[in-house]
Amino acid sequence: MAETSKCPFVVVANRLPVDRVSGDDSAQWRTSPGGLVTALEPVLRQHNGVWIGWPGSALDDYAQFEVDGLNLLPIELTGDEIEAYYEGMSNSTLWPLYHDVVAKPAFHREWWEAYVQVNQRFADAAAQCAARDAVVWVHDYQLQLVPAMLRALRPDVRIGFFLHIPFPPTELFKQLPWRNQILEGLLGADLVGFQRPGGAANFARLVRLRLGHKNHRERIYLDDGRQLTAQAYPISIDFTSLEKLARTPQVQQRSEEIRSELGDSRTIFLGVDRLDYTKGIRQRLRAFGELIVDELISLDDAVFVQVASPSRERVQQYIEVRHDIERWVGRINGDLGRIGRQPIHYLHSSYPREEMAALFRAADVMVVTPFADGMNLVAKEFVTCRYENNGALVLSEFAGAADELRQAFLVNPHDINGLRDSMLAAMLADPRDLARRMRAMRRQVRENDIDSWATKFLTDLAGERMRSG
Ligand code: F6P
Numbered sequence: 001m002a003e004t005s006k007c008p009f010v011v012v013a014n015r016l017p018v019d020r021v022s023g024d025d026s027a028q029w030r031t032s033p034g035g036l037v038t039a040l041e042p043v044l045r046q047h048n049g050v051w052i053g054w055p056g057s058a059l060d061d062y063a064q065f066e067v068d069g070l071n072l073l074p075i076e077l078t079g080d081e082i083e084a085y086y087e088g089m090s091n092s093t094l095w096p097l098y099h100d101v102v103a104k105p106a107f108h109r110e111w112w113e114a115y116v117q118v119n120q121r122f123a124d125a126a127a128q129c130a131a132r133d134a135v136v137w138v139h140d141y142q143l144q145l146v147p148a149m150l151r152a153l154r155p156d157v158r159i160g161f162f163l164h165i166p167f168p169p170t171e172l173f174k175q176l177p178w179r180n181q182i183l184e185g186l187l188g189a190d191l192v193g194f195q196r197p198g199g200a201a202n203f204a205r206l207v208r209l210r211l212g213h214k215n216h217r218e219r220i221y222l223d224d225g226r227q228l229t230a231q232a233y234p235i236s237i238d239f240t241s242l243e244k245l246a247r248t249p250q251v252q253q254r255s256e257e258i259r260s261e262l263g264d265s266r267t268i269f270l271g272v273d274r275l276d277y278t279k280g281i282r283q284r285l286r287a288f289g290e291l292i293v294d295e296l297i298s299l300d301d302a303v304f305v306q307v308a309s310p311s312r313e314r315v316q317q318y319i320e321v322r323h324d325i326e327r328w329v330g331r332i333n334g335d336l337g338r339i340g341r342q343p344i345h346y347l348h349s350s351y352p353r354e355e356m357a358a359l360f361r362a363a364d365v366m367v368v369t370p371f372a373d374g375m376n377l378v379a380k381e382f383v384t385c386r387y388e389n390n391g392a393l394v395l396s397e398f399a400g401a402a403d404e405l406r407q408a409f410l411v412n413p414h415d416i417n418g419l420r421d422s423m424l425a426a427m428l429a430d431p432r433d434l435a436r437r438m439r440a441m442r443r444q445v446r447e448n449d450i451d452s453w454a455t456k457f458l459t460d461l462a463g464e465r466m467r468s469g
Contacts, residue, residue: 002283006131007071009049012122014090015141016072016085020055027065032056033274033309033350035235035377036139036164038291042238043454044070049081052125054086064129073124077118087315090142090386095355096317097176098168099278103317105175112178116145117186123149130157135461138189140164145181160461161189164235165398167199170206183207185224190464193233193457195374195400199231227462233457234400237380239449246357246385254358262345262362267302267427270363272356272378273346273370274311277321280369280396280413281308282328285344287419290334296424299341304367305359311348322348357466360385365426367394368401369413375400379408380445389435389442392426394419404444407437 016027016035032039044051050064050071062211064073077086088111097105123146126136137160138146147159173179183206186192194200204215207230214221218231262268269288273279288304291297308325312318329346351359353453358365366382376399383393383405395408397400402410411423 003447007050008131008134009044009047010134010136011040011051011139011141012043012048012126012136012146013040013051013053013139014086016051016053016055016074017044017070018067018072020059031353033311035375036421038237038248038377038381039235039450039453040139041070042241042450046451046454050129052129053121053261060360067420071086073129076362081114081118081316084108084111085118087312089115091312091315092317093176094141095165095278097172098165098260100166100168100201101172102114102278107175107177109177116181119143119145122146122150122151126150127153129156129193133158135458137162137458139191139463145185146188148185149194151188158461160191160457161186162191162193162233162235162457163199164195166372167202167358169202169435170209173202173206177392180210181205183211185325187211187220187228191457191461192228192230193418194230195232195234196403197232200232203230203388210374215240218336219368222437229460232447233453234404235375235377236445236448236450236453237377237384238451239384239446242353242357242381242384242385245353246361247387248354250355251354251361254355255361258358259364262305263300264454266300267297267364267422268362269302269365269367269423269427270359270382271304271306271308271367271369272359273308273368275308275318275322275325276311277317278370278372280371282324283413283416283419284367284369284423285328287416287423289328289336289343290416291420291424292336296420297427299336299338299343301367302343302427303345304343305345305347305363307347307349307351307356307359310348356381356387363391365392365394365423367423368399369396369411369419370399370412371396373401375420377401379405379412383438383445386438386442389438390431391431391438392434393437393441394422396428404448405441407440 002128017031021028054077061073062076095106096103130136133156135158139162145363146336147161207213211271218229220228254469329344333344334340360382368379379395379401393408396413397410407425411422
């Protein structure tokens with residue numbers, strides 16, 4: 001690896017915050033997909049550290065570089081490793097297993113071997129670029145072995161780990177052939193953070209049952225005398241900067257354009273997701289179609305805009321979910337649409353922040369219906385953009401965000417009738433009721449923004465080291 005400067009603050013995540021746009025000769029970068037990047041980018045800027053991750057496609061040079069003021073250290077993955085570590089172990093084993101086996105996880109020994117190998121590469125890179133006593137913050141399910149690997153190399157550094165997705169109950173986690181290795185990997189951290197208290201409790205229970213380490217609430221006692229903490233830190237977004245963007249005349253103008261293109265007087269339902277089988281996209285579109293069929297809403301009164309950003313496109317279950325959703329969109333539009341009036345506008349694309357803010361401003365009812373979701377930052381982004389305290393949020397009770405956004409129209413996405421009722425209720429709600437709900441949700445996100453999340457985690461991490469001596 002090329003010489004890198006030593007840094008007191010290091011973020012380690014599977015992906016860099018920017019992706020190399022492939023097929024382009026000159027270096028072109030775009031924001032990487034997913035909530036992790038949305039949340040962590042402002043944290044890295046504030047701490048002026050380095051971010052270690054995979055650049056999404058092959059580079060000529062893997063030396064540290066800078067994009068838009070961020071210091072980035074790219075990690076190389078071979079084609080085989082992308083298949084086995086990223087598409088295989090991370091996204092065909094761990095992702096479905098940790099999301100309540102919404103899809104069936106596959107277990108392959110060669111995927112596990114690649115996972116170990118790639119985790120070691122990330123740990124080596126972190127060990128090499130962390131300054132003495134640095135803080136190294138490791139993120140998400142792709143890198144659960146890094147904490148212990150890094151501790152073995154660099155016992156001086158403080159290691160935090162944060163899991164952005166749900167941590168499963170013991171009955172599901174037990175299926176994993178490498179369950180003990182994963183637990184031991186995570187125990188290498190000084191502080192392990194989860195989105196919800198239930199995830200932290202599942203982890204402590206597994207560590208007790210499988211590895212025999214005692215715990216008292218969130219405190220875990222290891223046999224070698226070391227202690228660590230596992231607890232919930234619900235992640236958030238940069239409220240101030242997103243709200244500022246949403247208030248700009250450009251975003252306002254674009255949101256008016258969107259409204260007039262869709263038909264000014266129509267209620268706009270909006271879904272924004274990575275195209276993933278955990279997100280419940282088909283269920284919400286079906287519920288919307290049925291409301292039209294049953295004449296509870298008319299095509300002239302309402303439209304559904306679904307943004308589905310491309311994700312993990314070579315993984316079989318993602319290929320299948322895309323076909324499934326597109327079949328439903330085609331069927332609903334074919335059966336219920338007429339010239340100039342489509343019930344569903346389906347956009348298989350990702351958009352810049354400005355366009356997303358304009359969509360959030362244009363919508364009347366935001367529909368977020370995952371079967372399982374660590375947090376779901378889209379729900380928080382919608383609320384942040386609604387500075388006039390209007391608009392409704394329909395939110396799955398299985399998203400981490402439901403713990404905080406209690407004033408949303410909470411739904412069980414498996415229950416299509418319940419979903420229909422809630423979408424209709426949200427559309428017809430009294431504006432005063434909506435304003436009361438929105439005010440409370442906005443206060444919650446404003447007071448618990450990404451800065452308070454990072455500060456709390458990093459302060460606790462600093463305290464951990466002092467407690468452990
Ligand atoms: O938050 C979950 C997560 O898997 C992140 O780790 C990841 O960066 C994001 O979603 C997008 O997924 P991917 O990197 O596989 O495109």
